[in-house]
Amino acid sequence: MEHSGPGADEVLVEGRSLTKRFGDLTAVDGIDFEVRRGEAFGFLGPNGAGKSSTMRMVGAVSPVTAGELRIFGQDPATDGPAIRARLGVVPQRDTLDEELTVEENIWIYGRYFGLPRAVVRERAAALLDFAQLGDRAASKVEPLSGGMKRRLTIARALVSEPEILLLDEPTTGLDPQARHALWDRLFRLKRQGVTLVLTTHYMDEAEQLCDRLVVMDHGRIVAEGSPRELIARYATREVLELRFADDDHAPYAGRFRGVGERVEVLPDRLLVYTRDGDAAAAAAHDLRPLSALVRRATLEDVFLHLTGRTLVD
Template identity: 80%
Template sequence: MLIEARNLTKRFGDFTAVDGIDVQVHRGEAFGFLGPNGAGKSSTMRMIGCVSPPSGGDLRILGMDPRTDGPAIRARLGVVPQRDTLDEELTVEENILVYGRYFGLPRALVRERARELLEFAQLTERAGAKVEPLSGGMKRRLTIARSLVNAPEILLLDEPTTGLDPQARHALWDRLFRLKRSGVTLVLTTHYMDEAEQLCDRLVVMDRGRIVAEGSPRSLIEQYSTREVLELRFAVDDHAPLAAAVDGLAERVEVLPDRLLLYTDDGDAATAALHQRGVEPLSSLVRRSTLEDVFLRLTGRTLVD
């Protein structure tokens, strides 16, 4: 067990950011914390990263206690913060070289790792370029490459693709898949449901500092949702009064400000039944259930609330 938390708690004055959670992360897996901003994900990651002491509970990382073994743990971790902290006055390669020296690694070793990591991040051709003009995706890949200079056993990624366009996100996912295959344990936070489904072997869903569900993305969807969802939009400002018009057409109905969600195993059949009733929405969409639907079922709100 690389990470084990029991009743882990983090308080800031009277505010409890992390409220007694239990977490276990196994070697070689990709483990995620899914939830909206303010759910307690980043506070949990900061405790795992040994930069914020727990307020209560027990936490063991690599078999050690972060309260007493912080430096030894940090030496074996890689950390990708939510916002890039690159030195934009240095070149791409220099960012890795300087960072590697913080770990007391020999210059020759750091230089060799920098070459390998730039190749891994697909930045070899940019090695001598300054960081400032790089695209957001390139900067994010450089941040990940830099975090790997000490050959960490665990890589912590806090919202790794926030602000990136779809192409850059997929390029970053590919790099993370490769890392996982090489044996690096990934621990990440995200509020993107597709990212969690793509990257995580297991995850916990967090809401207001607590864990409300745990499992693989597929098992959570199977447990808490239906195979398909029919999304209906009507030309009204308030969709709540229209819930009665679709009563009985699905296992359950969620009313959101801008649409109705009908949870069913056959969205096309529900659509046909809707038309038979003479109900004509402005638009309709049948899609598969996602972790967003799991979160809505568990908390009554969406991930972007």
């Protein structure tokens, strides 16, 4: 069921000047954001940006140091159990019981929520089909692939039929095929009306999954919008990537001042931001680069523009 019309703009999570400190360390530094019903909302940024600390506050398992946080209009400091009952949580690392079977992992979780045994069994069967694990229901968890374990962790989090699913770095450590299989499942969930909140440091993941996202760096939000809006605002339509034999690419940057709107010098390549990548490549021909690649701009370029560094440095 698609969400539109009344309730589509209902704010389920709202942070105002939200802050988290651990002693002298400020992990989350006064951020403002809101998550609306039915959308996929992302926190994008490098490790240590404050994404996981934010997620733990939204999950009502880590107290707010300062500022305000409301989830379903409730305060996690006083309504933690009521909030947690309406959330599904997929932590960064799978916390499955490897000694149990695939379906037993879901049964136990459902019983933990106090659901009747018959309801849990019925939901578990449907969720295992959804996670493409129906044929592995009676298998032990331990020998499953990383992608299967991740899908099982998501299926387990859905047994209580949560309104919001929190996903912390959902595809870290998975191979490309497993990541795409997982994205497909999450896309289907969103179409069913589940609100997704995720953290990631993968550009392609944020572009694939998020309707809206905030870019975080050093505990602060440096930009907010849809992937398309952010790319339009902070990058150009195309990017020319050049590699030269010299270790230092900086001396070549001057040649592109008039060709592109912006030039970035990275340790291993030169990025020319331009409307017409092929024209920029033609201008570079006599410089004899080792390689010249024209690509469309991505969220990686947005992050580089906003912070002066790449997400994976």
